[in-house]
Amino acid sequence: MAHPILKIDNLRRTFMVGGEEVHALKGVSFEIYPGEFVSIMGSSGSGKSTMLNILGCLDTPTSGTYYIDGISVKDRSRNELADIRNHKIGFVFQSYNLLPRTSAIENVELPLLYNNKISVRERRERAIEALELVGLKDRMEHMPNQLSGGQQQRVAIARAIVNDPVILLADEATGNLDTRTSFEIMSLFQELNGKGKTIAFVTHESDIATFTSRTIMLRDGHIISDGKAEYRSARKALEEMPPDIDE
Amino acid sequence: MNIFNLTKIAYTALMRNKTRALLTMLGIVIGISSVITMVGVGESSQASINNQVSQMGTNLIMVMRARMRERGVSTGRDNVQSLKIKDVQLIEEKAHYLSAVSPVFNASAQIINGNYNWSGTIMGGNTELMSIRKFELETGANFTDDDIRKYSKVALIGQTIVEELFDEGTDPIGKVIRVGNMPVKVIGTLKAKGENQMGEDQDDVLIMPYTTVQKRMLGIDYIHMIMASAMSESVADEAVKEIETLLRASHKIKDGADDDFEVRTQAEMLEMMSSISGMMTTLLTAIAAISLIVGGIGIMNIMYVTVTERTKEIGLRMAIGAHSSSILMQFLCESVILSLIGGLIGIVFGLLISYGLSVWQGWPFIISTPAVLLSFLVCAATGVFFGWYPAKKASSLDPINALRYE
Numbered sequence: 001m002a003h004p005i006l007k008i009d010n011l012r013r014t015f016m017v018g019g020e021e022v023h024a025l026k027g028v029s030f031e032i033y034p035g036e037f038v039s040i041m042g043s044s045g046s047g048k049s050t051m052l053n054i055l056g057c058l059d060t061p062t063s064g065t066y067y068i069d070g071i072s073v074k075d076r077s078r079n080e081l082a083d084i085r086n087h088k089i090g091f092v093f094q095s096y097n098l099l100p101r102t103s104a105i106e107n108v109e110l111p112l113l114y115n116n117k118i119s120v121r122e123r124r125e126r127a128i129e130a131l132e133l134v135g136l137k138d139r140m141e142h143m144p145n146q147l148s149g150g151q152q153q154r155v156a157i158a159r160a161i162v163n164d165p166v167i168l169l170a171d172e173a174t175g176n177l178d179t180r181t182s183f184e185i186m187s188l189f190q191e192l193n194g195k196g197k198t199i200a201f202v203t204h205e206s207d208i209a210t211f212t213s214r215t216i217m218l219r220d221g222h223i224i225s226d227g228k229a230e231y232r233s234a235r236k237a238l239e240e241m242p243p244d245i246d247e
Numbered sequence: 248m249n250i251f252n253l254t255k256i257a258y259t260a261l262m263r264n265k266t267r268a269l270l271t272m273l274g275i276v277i278g279i280s281s282v283i284t285m286v287g288v289g290e291s292s293q294a295s296i297n298n299q300v301s302q303m304g305t306n307l308i309m310v311m312r313a314r315m316r317e318r319g320v321s322t323g324r325d326n327v328q329s330l331k332i333k334d335v336q337l338i339e340e341k342a343h344y345l346s347a348v349s350p351v352f353n354a355s356a357q358i359i360n361g362n363y364n365w366s367g368t369i370m371g372g373n374t375e376l377m378s379i380r381k382f383e384l385e386t387g388a389n390f391t392d393d394d395i396r397k398y399s400k401v402a403l404i405g406q407t408i409v410e411e412l413f414d415e416g417t418d419p420i421g422k423v424i425r426v427g428n429m430p431v432k433v434i435g436t437l438k439a440k441g442e443n444q445m446g447e448d449q450d451d452v453l454i455m456p457y458t459t460v461q462k463r464m465l466g467i468d469y470i471h472m473i474m475a476s477a478m479s480e481s482v483a484d485e486a487v488k489e490i491e492t493l494l495r496a497s498h499k500i501k502d503g504a505d506d507d508f509e510v511r512t513q514a515e516m517l518e519m520m521s522s523i524s525g526m527m528t529t530l531l532t533a534i535a536a537i538s539l540i541v542g543g544i545g546i547m548n549i550m551y552v553t554v555t556e557r558t559k560e561i562g563l564r565m566a567i568g569a570h571s572s573s574i575l576m577q578f579l580c581e582s583v584i585l586s587l588i589g590g591l592i593g594i595v596f597g598l599l600i601s602y603g604l605s606v607w608q609g610w611p612f613i614i615s616t617p618a619v620l621l622s623f624l625v626c627a628a629t630g631v632f633f634g635w636y637p638a639k640k641a642s643s644l645d646p647i648n649a650l651r652y653e
Contacts, residue, residue, distance in 0.1 A: 058566060058646050079570045086568020093650070097563045101263040111567040113252045159567070 003070065004031035005166050005198050006055065011064035013050050024050040026221035027064070032167070032200060037193040037231065039201045039209040042218035049171075051218065052202045056089055056169050057081045069166045086114050090160030094172040096152045098144040104131065104155045105140040111163045130158035134188060150181035157188060161197065168192070168199045174208055180241060186211040187234035211237075253573070257580035260557075268585060271549040274542025275589030275629065276596060279622050281535035283597025284604070286618040289528025291601065291610040293521055298611065300517045306480050307379065307513040308345075310334075310473035310490060313506055328469035329498065329507035335473055337497055344486035347375040348475040352460040356427040358408060358453060365411040369426065369453050371460025372474070377403075379476045382454070387420045387435025395456040398463055402426065403435040405450035426453065429463060441609065483512050543586070543629040550582050550637035561641050562649025575642035582634025583627055590626030594619055 013025040024047045032038055042048040053059035054066060057073055060081075066073050069088050073081065085091075090111075098107045108127040112118045118126075131137050134154040144152055153173060160168055170189070174182035190211060193199055201212055209215045210232045217225040261268045312327035335350045342348070352371035357364055370376070377389055382403075390401050404412075404419065413419050419433045440449040461467060477486040487510050494508055554561070561574055569577075598614060605612040 053647050056566070058650075079572070082565065082568050082570050085566060091566050093563075097559060097650070099263070099560060099563075102259060106259065110564070113256060114564075114568045114570075114573060116249055116252075163568075 002034050004033050004067075005036075005069055006030075006032040006200070007065075007067040008055075008061075009065045011054065011061045011066060013047075013054060013059070014062045023221055025054075025061070028218075028221070028223055029064075030216060030223065030226060032198060034166075034198050035193070035196055036214055037189070037199045037201070037212045038214045038216060039203055039212040040216045040218065041203060041206065041209050043204055045220075046218040047221040048202050048204075048218050052169060052171050052200075055167075055200060056091060057084045082114075086111060086163065088166045090163065090165035090168045092153070092156050092160045092168065092170040092173045094175040096144070096149075096156045096176075098152055098155055098159075100145070101143055103141045103143060104136060104147070104158075107144070107155055108158045108162050110159060115163065126162050126164075127158070130162040131155070133161065133192070134158045148181075149177050150184055153177065153181075153185055154188065157185075157192075161192065166198065168197055170199065170201045172203055173201065174203070174205070180238070182208065183234050183238045183241065187238060190231065190234050253576050253580050254584070256577050257584055260577070261581055261584060267549065267553075271546055271585050272589030272592065274545035275539070275586050275626060276542075276593040278535065278539030278542035279590045279593025279626060280595075280597035280600060281538050282532060282622055282625075283594055283615075283618060284600045285528065285531040285535045286615050287597065287601030287613065288604055288610075289524065289532065290613045290615045290618075291605045291608075292524050292528075294613055295608075295610040296520045296524060297517065300513055300520070301381075306477035306483055306486075308475045308477055308483065308486055308490065309511045310338075310475070310494070311509045311511065312469075312472070313509050327507070328467075330470045330473060331468070332470060334494060334497060335470070337493055338473065338475065338490060341493055342475075342486065342489050344478050344482040344489055346476045346478045347379050348473060349373045349376040349379055350457050350461075350470040351376065351472045351474050352457055352465060353471050354460055354464055356464065357425075358412060359425040360412040360422065363412045365408060367408050367411075367453050368451055369455065369460060369464070371455050371457035371464075373457055376454065376457075376474065379474050382440075382452075383438040385436040385438045386418070387433070389435060390456050395458050398458045399456055400429060400431045400459060400463070401434045401455065402431045403437055403454040404433055405437045405452040406439040407448055407450040408453055409436055426455075427464065431455065477512075480514075483514060487512055539625065539629065542589070543633040546582050546585055546630065547633035547637060550578060550634055551640070553581075554578065554637045554641040557641075558644065558649045558652040561644050562646050562652065565644070565646035566650060571642040574644075575638045578638035578641045579631060579634045582638070583630030586626045586630035586633075587623070590623055593626075594622055597622075 008031075009029045011025055011028045012023070015022045015024060028051070040048050040051060050059070054061055057068070060073060060076070068084065071084065073084065076084070099110070105127050108130055109123050112123040112126060128137065128140065131140055134157050136151060136154050136158065139147060139151065144155070147155065174185050177185060186208065189199055189201065201208070203209055211234050213231045214226070214228045216223055310330065312324045312329050314324045314327075332350060335348060338345065338348050349372040354369040354371070355366060356369055358367045373395055374389055374392060377384075384403070385406070387403070389403065390399065394401055409419055412424060413422070419436055422433050423430050424433060425431070437450070437452070442448055461470070475486070475490070477483040490510055491506070495506065498507055500506060564574060602612050604610070
């Protein structure tokens with residue numbers, strides 16, 4: 001088997017809250033391989049947000065190791081972590097986090113602005129490419145407020161893939177969307193996964209998790225299950241949906 | 248993070264909220280434009296003083312009667328009779344550094360032509376007074392040495408008197424007017440000079456041979472003052488010393504005793520007047536500078552609010568790979584762009600206002616390049632100085648908390 005893209009081993013994360021130690025993660029280990037579409041599930045307080053922060057190099061573990069694309073994130077400076085995020089990770093957030101009053105294409109270009117090696121022209125080309133991939137090439141110059149929620153999330157996904165990351169991290173990416181649009185977004189993720197993108201999808205909805213090929217369940221800082229399954233096609237789910245639902 | 252990307256990021260961020268950007272700039276605009284205006288007004292009035300003083304005559308030297316002092320109290324110079332015609336003759340003969348010298352009498356009298364009358368300023372001098380005081384003829388001719396010998400009743404009149412005494416279109420040359428009770432023939436008119444720094448109308452003047460004023464009008468044997476021109480500005484000091492030496496010798500003033508005359512140069516007058524206007528300029532500029540500081544604080548305020556408001560954006564930028572330094576630079580860049588654009592607008596406004604003022608006041612319009620450059624630097628510095636704190640705050644945010652911020 002190929003080398004894992006993510007490799008975490010006995011990961012622990014402890015916070016100090018009001019003089020008391022809170023163990024958010026209590027020794028978690030797993031690996032994610034290229035081409036996987038993993039959902040990380042858990043109810044609130046299960047440690048999945050902490051997990052996502054660490055996987056996204058926004059936070060560092062208290063103990064344990066974490067390798068992303070073969071690079072250890074232990075003892076990295078803020079700037080080194082920022083570079084890892086810039087080059088290796090694509091984030092998709094629940095609330096899209098698009099810059100207001102900034103066109104779709106400019107939003108998508110944003111991560112590349114923080115990469116000095118990329119020329120203005122390449123930046124543009126790659127942003128157009130990414131928007132094409134999410135099916136919004138014709139909305140390039142639209143402002144976020146001129147786009148629907150689903151379209152905004154598509155722009156956010158384009159922004160996440162524009163730097164060609166080794167992994168896409170989605171944090172409740174369908175949380176703000178209605179069922180139909182959620183399915184559409186999941187369909188897009190499946191499409192991207194089909195093109196070889198590795199995706200980790202954090203969610204608390206088991207319904208959404210069925211669209212992924214592997215589900216890691218967290219509870220109280222431990223992994224309670226880690227199972228692989230053939231994923232349900234989101235496109236098919238969309239077609240089966242009664243046309244007037246949620247509209 | 249290269250500077251081009253940085254500027255682009257900062258610029259697009261500012262453009263997202265144009266109204267706020269404009270309002271933030273307003274303080275800087277007002278600050279810079281008032282500084283530019285004040286400096287501009289200062290320089291213009293300075294230049295205008297220089298102009299006026301040199302209009303009084305190039306390298307003008309004035310010899311006045313000393314003020315009289317009685318028991319330490321100055322009683323003015325009106326009753327002092329220390330200067331005589333022979334002093335003028337002596338200076339004329341002996342002085343090496345002077346190009347022209349003339350006795351001067353001042354008087355005022357009612358000047359009448361038919362139904363018109365005007366209370367005007369009368370000056371008496373010799374044929375060289377015109378060149379010493381930089382008067383030029385508009386029409387007619389100067390009087391001659393012959394006129395001086397004959398106490399001729401002839402006069403050169405300034406434009407104000409022409410306007411007051413004659414209907415428009417009438418040629419005053421050859422007309423006889425009355426100065427007090429004396430009929431006087433107008434033989435020339437003077438070119439307009441406008442007001443001087445003290446607001447005196449320099450065209451309200453009637454020049455006659457000094458003998459006419461001295462004997463026919465005033466009936467005195469002393470003279471009011473002597474005016475002379477130094478050959479050049481560089482010999483003005485020598486010329487003054489020479490005049491002092493000559494007059495002390497002829498007035499038989501003992502070593503250590505006070506002079507009974509006073510020699511003033513144009514440079515001294517210039518100094519006196521510029522020190523007053525310089526003080527005013529400094530004061531006004533200082534006040535303007537305070538408004539600039541207030542403007543800077545305005546920027547700091549807004550930037551601070553902006554940072555809080557855009558916490559989520561900052562979190563996002565950090566999440567997608569912005570270094571803390573990039574965030575710091577972005578916000579610094581935003582405040583510098585704000586203050587620089589504000590400064591540019593301020594400079595334009597300031598120049599317009601000072602242009603307007605100089606047109607209104609009849610001052611020469613001067614663009615002070617150092618003031619403009621300095622304001623530009625001050626703007627950039629203001630941007631950095633007042634932008635630093637909010638930018639630092641933005642850059643030290645924790646990306647996780649910033650992303651969650653609502």
